[in-house]
Amino acid sequence: MTLLLLGCGGKTSEKKNQEESNVETETKASSSDSKKKILFFGDSLTAGYGLEMGEAFPILIQHRIDSLGLEYRVINAGLSGETTASGKNRLDWVLEDGISIVIIELGANDGLRGVPLNETESNLQAMVDMVQEKLPEAEIILAGMKIPPNMGLEYTSRFENIFPELAEKENVYLIPFLLENVxxxxxxxxxxxIHPTVEGQKIVADNVWEVLGPLL
Structure with a gap:
């Protein structure tokens, strides 16, 4: 980054440095805008609840992308407390041009609250439909989820099956269980x-990368 030595180089030097700085900033912005975008759309698991900035798995994925020199920029659109119903209402606001991959990580809060399974399934379907309509060229990855058997074994089993069944129906990619080994x-x-630690987030990032990595 060009440093502006105010009062030391005179007006001409200052102006030159300022122009160089502006060019550098514009170049960086242009470079960032030219990268393909990966949207992580989810709840507190995606947002990195309870952790410092930079410790959530989407950011760890960005670090891995950067280390490999891949031209992708991660967008973390995780929101703590999000359900599939609220996510369905919010998704349209975050879909934008340049997004080439959308990872939908929602449903855990539905399951923990005992939301009727047909509602969860319908909301996830609506979000897949929305992405396919607005970004027809984008790849979709659905993050599978499991819940404790608090709501009964039948509910728990049917909940778990929503994700692979929808992925197969819509021919989208599936992370079998986002929190595998966590x-x-x-x-x-x-x-x-419920929420992974820093070390847990690293494992979650590995689970995501197994599906996302080959697409990049």
Missing amino acids: AGIPDLNQSDG
Whole structure:
């Protein structure tokens, strides 16, 4: 970054440096805008609840992308507390030109609250439809989710099956279980037993990368 030495180089030097700085800034912005975008659309798991900025798995994915020199920019649109119903209403606001991959990570809050399964399925379907209509060239990845059997074994089983069935029906990609090798392991989750720790987020990033990586 060009430094402006105010009062040391005179007006001509200052103006030249300012122009160089502006060109550099514009070049960086142009470079960033030219990158393809990956949208992570989800709840607190995507947002990185309870962690510092930069510790959520979408950011870890960005670091991996950068290390490989791939021209993609991650957009983290995670929102704590999001359900499939609220996500359906919010999705249209974050879909924008240049997005080539959309990862939909929603449903966990539905399951924990006992939302009727047909509503969860309908909302996820609506979001897939919305992406396909607005960004027909974009790839879609659905993040599978499982929940504790608090709502009964039948509800739990049917909930888990929503994701692979929808992925197969719509011919989209599926992360079988976002929290594989993390859920239920105390050392990898925060005190609430739900949200991954920093180390847990690293494993989640690996789970995502297994599906996302080959697409890049």
